[in-house]
C-alpha cells in the first residue's frame with residue numbers, strides 16, 4: 061500500500077510517499093481503507109522530533125475514518141463494509157482504567173502514530189474495539205474529527221471542567237482545531253463564550269460559531285481585556301489550548317475557576333503564581349484525548365447538528381508535507397483533512 065513515512069525528524073519535507081506492506085490482521089483486528097485523515101498539531105510535534113520517545117520511520121496520523129475491508133476471525137461486532145472512525149489511541153481494555161471507562165488514562169500502549177501505524181496511509185489496522193460506527197448522515201471527513209479534536213474538546217469542557225449553562229468560558233487558540241469545536245459545544249451547553257484569537261480576520265467566523273465575545277490579541281496578552289469584559293470577575297472556566305499562555309489564562313480566571321490545559325503547541329515551562337492559585341482558589345488540570353464513550357457522544361453531536369466539524373480544506377495524501385507547512389503557518393481555520401491519493 062501507499063503510505064506517508066516520517067523518514068526523519070525535521071521539516072515537512074521529511075514526510076515521504078513510500079510503498080509499504082499492507083498491515084496483516086490479528087485475530088481481533090479490522091483492516092480499514094482510510095477515507096479521511098485529520099492533520100493534528102500532535103503530528104507536527106512528532107514530525108519535528110518534539111515528542112519524547114516518539115520514533116521516526118513511522119506513519120503519522122491518529123484522526124481517521126474509513127471503510128472496513130477485512131476483519132479478523134474473532135471479530136463479531138463489525139463486518140466488511142462498515143463505516144468507522146478510529147479511537148485516537150491504543151488501549152489495553154483490561155486495566156483498571158479501561159474497565160471503568162477511562163481509556164484515556166490507559167498507559168498500556170500508546171497513540172497509533174507514536175506506536176508505528178498511523179492514518180496517513182491507504183489502510184490502517186485497528187483493534188476492533190477501537191473502531192466506532194459512523195452514523196449514516198456523517199461523512200468520512202467529518203467523522204475523522206470525532207475522536208480528536210471534537211472528543212478531546214468535549215472531554216475537557218464537559219467531563220473535566222463541568223461547564224454548565226450560564227457560566228462564562230474563555231477559549232484561547234479559538235480558531236484552532238480544539239477551539240472552534242469547543243465554542244460550538246460550550247454554546248450548545250448554554251455557556252457564554254469569550255474566544256481569544258491572534259488574528260482579527262478570524263473574529264467574525266468565531267462569532268458565527270457561537271462566541272459571544274472575541275478578544276483579538278496578536279501579542280498574546282489578553283488577561284486584562286478578558287477581565288474587563290467580565291466586569292472584573294474573570295471567567296468561570298478556561299480552556300488553555302496553547303500552553304505557553306497559561307499565566308495569561310490564570311489571570312483571566314475568576315474566583316473558584318477551573319482551568320483545563322489541553323494544548324501545548326510550543327513545549328516549554330511557564331510561570332505559575334502559587335499566590336494566584338491560592339487567592340482565587342483555582343483548579344488547574346490537564347486533559348488529553350477522550351474516552352471511547354465520549355467519541356460516540358461526539359459522533360452523535362455531529363449527527364444531530366449540534367457540532368459542525370470545521371474543515372479548512374481537503375488535500376490529497378501526497379500533499380501531506382504541504383498540509384503540515386500550512387498548519388504550521390497558522391493560515392488555516394479548522395482541520396486540514398487528507399483524502400484520496
Ligand SMILES: [Zn+2]
Pocket residue numbers: 100101102122123208209
Ligand atoms: Zn489530534
Ligand SMILES: [Zn+2]
Pocket residue numbers: 151152153154155156157158159166167168
Ligand atoms: Zn488499559
